[in-house]
Amino acid sequence: MAGKTLYDKLWDDHVVHREDDGSCLIYIDRQLLHEVTSPQAFDGLRMAGRQPWRVSRNLAVADHNVPTDHRDQGIADPVSRLQVETLDKNCAEFAITEFDMSDIRQGIVHVVGPEQGATLPGMTVVCGDSHTSTHGASAALAFGIGTSEVEHALATQCLVQKKAKNMLIKVNGQVGPGVTAKDIVLAIIGKIGTAGGTGYTIEFAGEAIRALSMEGRMTVCNMAIEAGARAGLVAVDDTTIDYYRGRPYAPQGDDWNMAVRYWQRLHSDSDAQFDKIVTLNAAEIKPQVTWGTSPEMVVAVDACVPDPEQEADPVKREGMQRALQYMGLQANQKITDIRVDRVFIGSCTNSRIEDLRQAAAVIEGHHKADSVKQVLIVPGSGLVKQQAEAEGLDKIFIAAGFEWREPGCSMCLAMNADRLEAGEHCASTSNRNFEGRQGYGGRTHLVSPAMAAAAAIAGHFVNVAELNPGASS
């Protein structure tokens, strides 16, 4: 019998019951809750007179709607405020732990979970948010769900699921200077497409993935959903175990030792069978920039905007034409000629301490270009912010004319006050360049923190590999 993949192991460890048609009742170890996708789930519990099955397995934090400045003044938008207050009220009523806006631990749910050790290797983790795939960086089976399933997981600690297929993406070799986890994952999406991972759980492996920090692995798994896969995984190694040691919610003492022994088996067996294998050569990956309105519309920074006329598939060609029109770009235009109006460094993809360090390293001693209206630096959590300030990163950003903000989702999806104006180009470290995502008519270019910071200084995209040969992942 063939060995098991990491995904097979995680799945098998959580099956409560299997139906004849293959659908399974899967046990959920951890549910993360935020204000946007939970109110209707709590209403559902109330209407049915149900209580959470195991209340301690839930952890809540408001992130999507929270302001990133003037926190002391509360939330100005009454609709946003009601949503955050509703989360507070629901958590109080059902006795669920919540890090509220005044708590230093508050932040983006996918930054807070690992940071607290609330999401651990070997767990099943769900959240009403597609970027839950982030937590797979620690070999947790983590995936986004809708609100009906949020209610289901609250009420039963289980979900009905069908097992996905296994995909292995191997990134062999080492990346060059200026190439980060973000560039690796954008290059992967460029290769397999936004539907390439649909129906699969993707395990990321290979030397270039192993060489990444936990923060870098989170960036890669975060965007598994942008490749269509609900879940991404990276096997446990010493990097994983070192990261979790001493985290507040991580096991302690004998439990820690027992947990580590269990976690050390969380890797694919050498004879495991995958349904699909994709291989990339890390040395060929250059800093990436998206030019269109889907994350798969991505090229290397030294390339040009593609020409729809060269595309044979009529549906794709029309999509490219529509994207160019929306983005206000011309076919064959150089990427480095695209000027940026705003820069956003933050989001569950790239707001961890390492991301901020990368951005700061590129800009130290420089000032943003006059043509750039605003550069937002939004740390992923209060603790990331504290750490960055302890390292003096905030001073580097402020000296460069950047704005140093409070933690939240911010301009990744512009549910709070941080947003683009119509027609503005943004160098953004977030995960989606969909039409209107960062503001009505806004034009998003997805890049790494180093690339975003460099664009802020130059006023247009530049190749960080050339700008600062010392910077690397």
Added chain:
Amino acid sequence: MKAFTQLTALVAPLDRANVDTDAIIPKQFLKSIRRAGFGPYLFDEWRYLDRGEPEMDCSNRPLNPDFVLNQPQYQGAQILLTRENFGCGSSREHAPWALEDYGFRAIIAPSFADIFFNNCFKNGVLPIVLSAELVESLFQEISAGYQLSIDLDAQTITTPSGRLIGFNVDENRRHRLLNGLDDIGLTLQQAEKIKAYETERAQRAPWLFKDA
């Protein structure tokens, strides 16, 4: 949840691939704490020429005449015909809520994003996967008044010319949708199995059960 058994209805063609859930229902409407009322804001940025805000009265907003759902021949459509990877992006269940509230009960496409696909079944909306060739043939056939008949029990679609197209839905999902069953109620019937699992798991992974 509303059951889905049979439906004969007008078809609206949305000829785009990779339609994301941000396009289906933009984020500003996600601030609502209710489950209903999203229909008027479905495809808001494509459907209207102005910028939509939550709780806006849509009856006097300027419509985009080029958008398919604003064309007179598609008024009252309950079946949406579209292209690859429909519903990609954000997990927001507000997307199927908006589609259902607008009046759509079935969506036909060559492929769907996984989370969206799953969310549809929780809301009485049937996502049907057909081959790209079959979807293309339906796009070719569409004209004013074009209706399809969908039978979930038989897993068939009948075109106006009488052509019968088969489709496939997982047994478990089909059963739940045909009967409009409450998923949570069904899972709670397995409560003893969940408890037995927890007991057994607490032996293997005691650190997960320390505070309960």
